[in-house]
Amino acid sequence: MNKDFPLTGIGSVAMHAAGHEHAEYAHLTPIFATSTFTFDSAQQGSDRFAGADKTRIYSRWGNPTFTAAEKTIAALETFGLKNPDGSQLEVKALLHASGQAAMTTLFLGTLKAGDTVLSHYSLYGGTYELMNKVLAATGVHTILIDMHDLNLVEDTIRKNTSIKLLHIETPANPTIQCVDIEAVSGIAKQHGLLVSVDNTFATPYLQQPFRYEVDFVFHSTTKFLNGHGTAIGGVLLGRDLALMNTAMWKWHVLLGGNSNPFDAFLLGQGMKTLELRMDRHCDNAMKVAEYLSAHPAIAHVNYTGLASHPDHAIAARQMKHPGAVMSYELKGGLNAGKKFTDALQMCIRAVSLGTVDTLISHPASMSHLSVPKEEREKYGITDGLIRMSVGIENIHDIISDLEQALAKA
Incomplete structure (x- = not known):
C-alpha cells in the first residue's frame, strides 16, 4: 500500500x-x-x-x-x-x-x-x-x-x-x-x-x-x-x-x-476484524442490557447504555458506544449467583473478557473469593453480582440461555 x-x-x-x-x-x-x-x-x-x-x-x-x-x-x-x-x-x-x-x-x-x-x-x-x-x-x-x-x-x-x-x-x-x-x-x-x-x-x-x-x-x-x-x-x-x-x-x-x-x-x-467485532459486540450488549433491566430476577444492571446508569451522560460524551461489558445484580444474592452460573448452557463460565464468545463470571465465588465481603462490597462487588462480556453469537441464543438460567437461579 x-x-x-x-x-x-x-x-x-x-x-x-x-x-x-x-x-x-x-x-x-x-x-x-x-x-x-x-x-x-x-x-x-x-x-x-x-x-x-x-x-x-x-x-x-x-x-x-x-x-x-x-x-x-x-x-x-x-x-x-x-x-x-x-x-x-x-x-x-x-x-x-x-x-x-x-x-x-x-x-x-x-x-x-x-x-x-x-x-x-x-x-x-x-x-x-x-x-x-x-x-x-x-x-x-x-x-x-x-x-x-x-x-x-x-x-x-x-x-x-x-x-x-x-x-x-x-x-x-x-x-x-x-x-x-x-x-x-x-x-x-x-x-x-x-x-x-x-x-x-x-x-x-x-x-x-x-x-x-x-x-x-x-x-x-x-x-x-x-x-x-x-x-x-x-x-x-x-x-x-x-x-x-x-x-x-x-x-x-x-x-x-x-x-x-x-x-x-x-x-x-x-x-484486523476489530471494527466488525465491536459493532456486533455492542449491538448484542445493548439488547442484553435492555432484556435484563426488565427481568424480575434482576435488581439492577450496570451498563452505561442504559439511562439509569449514573455515568450514562459521561459515557455518551466520550465513547462511540457503551461497549460490550456489563454487570448485573441478582436479587437472590450469593446462592442465586451460583445457581445462575451453573445453569448456563451456551454462555461460557470463565474470567477475562473481550472474546468472540460470551463470557460470564460470578466475582463473589470466583475472582474475588479471597477478598473479604466488606472490602469487595465497598467497590460494588456484591454477592449476587454477575459480570458479562457479551459475545458475537446470535442474540436470540444469548438471551435464551440467560432466560433459562435465570429461571433456575
Whole structure:
C-alpha cells in the first residue's frame, strides 16, 4: 500500500497501518521466531546499537512482529487526531507479555519512592494489587477517591504535593463506572501532572483518550484487541516520543516483560476484524442490557447504555458506544449467583473478557473469593453480582440461555 494514501476508515487502519513490506513478499507479517538478529558487519551492529530503532538486535529489545502490532495499535489510538499545528498526532507503543507487565512499566517508569499515584475506586483487581503491594513496597503511595467529584480531585491534588500521576480506568471493572477523561485530565494538566488511561474495555474504536491530552494509554491486548482469547498481551502507548523511546523503553526491556512473536502475530490478526467485532459486540450488549433491566430476577444492571446508569451522560460524551461489558445484580444474592452460573448452557463460565464468545463470571465465588465481603462490597462487588462480556453469537441464543438460567437461579 502507498504510505501516502489517505485511509478514511478505522477498519482500514487496522488492516494496513503496519504496512506490507515483509520478507520474501509475505502478505501477512511473518512470525519472526528468533531470539537474536545477525549483523552483516561490525559497523552495522554498532549502527543498530547506536540508533533509535533497536528492533533487530535481540527480541527482548524488539522484534519485527512486535513492531507491526505496535504500529497498528498506535494508528488506531490516534486515528483522526491532530496536533495543535494540524499535523497527525504520533504516539509510541511498547508491546508487552501481559497487561500487568505493561502496567508495571507505566508505574515504575513514572514514579519513584515518595511519589503518589491518584486513582479511583472499582479498579481491575490486578491494578489494585499492583498499587497496594508492589508499588507500596517501593515506597510509592496510592490514593483512591471518587473521581466523579471534580472538586475532590482538585482538593486532593492541592493537599498532596507528592502526586505525580493520575490513573483512570474507564469503563472500570466490574461496575462499568466511567470517569470524565477530559475533565480529570484538564485538572491534572493545570498542576503539571501525568495522566494515564486504561482503555481496555472501550478499545480505540469506541474511545480515544489521547483526544483529551492524556500522556499514556494502556491496554490488556488479551481482551478485545486480540478478540479470540488466543494470547496474553499488554501495550503501553505514550505521546512523548522521546520519553517512550528512551526511559520508558529502558524500563520495559530491563524488566523483561517483552511479548513473543507468536502472541504478537495472533494480536495482529485479531485486530484486523476489530471494527466488525465491536459493532456486533455492542449491538448484542445493548439488547442484553435492555432484556435484563426488565427481568424480575434482576435488581439492577450496570451498563452505561442504559439511562439509569449514573455515568450514562459521561459515557455518551466520550465513547462511540457503551461497549460490550456489563454487570448485573441478582436479587437472590450469593446462592442465586451460583445457581445462575451453573445453569448456563451456551454462555461460557470463565474470567477475562473481550472474546468472540460470551463470557460470564460470578466475582463473589470466583475472582474475588479471597477478598473479604466488606472490602469487595465497598467497590460494588456484591454477592449476587454477575459480570458479562457479551459475545458475537446470535442474540436470540444469548438471551435464551440467560432466560433459562435465570429461571433456575
